[in-house]
Amino acid sequence: MAEGGSVTLEELRKKLEDFGRVRNWEQHHTPRNLVLALVGEVGELAEIFQWKGEVARGIPDWEEEEKQHLGEELSDVLLYLVRLSDMCGVDLGKAALRKIKLNGIKYPAPVSDVESHEGSNSGVKEEQV
Known part of the structure; x- marks a missing residue:
């Protein structure tokens, strides 16, 4: 997996599995806990758009810092979703x-x-x- 290159869901799944294992977080990564964490992250993602009104495709009017924050929150949602699907065997x-x-x-x-x-x-x- 190259930095800045494409990544597969399987690569993310393995990285998340390793990340949780070395921190002894597996005990906390139950489907219920992961769903609740996912909902929280979706809420944080929604907050970014809450007071923006309609946003143009490609978010051309956004500052670079806002785009980076958006990427971080989108990533949080994706990572919890990948981990949840793994814990559910999907x-x-x-x-x-x-x-x-x-x-x-x-x-x-x-x-x-x-x-x-x-x-x-x-x-x-x-x-x-």
């Missing part, structure tokens, strides 16, 4: 891909006029489902 990556597929079924992409007249979904790519 492969978060697989679960997320499955959920995207289910959402594609529940909320199908619009069908073009040509396809609707033909009665075909052949133009819908697998990743759109």
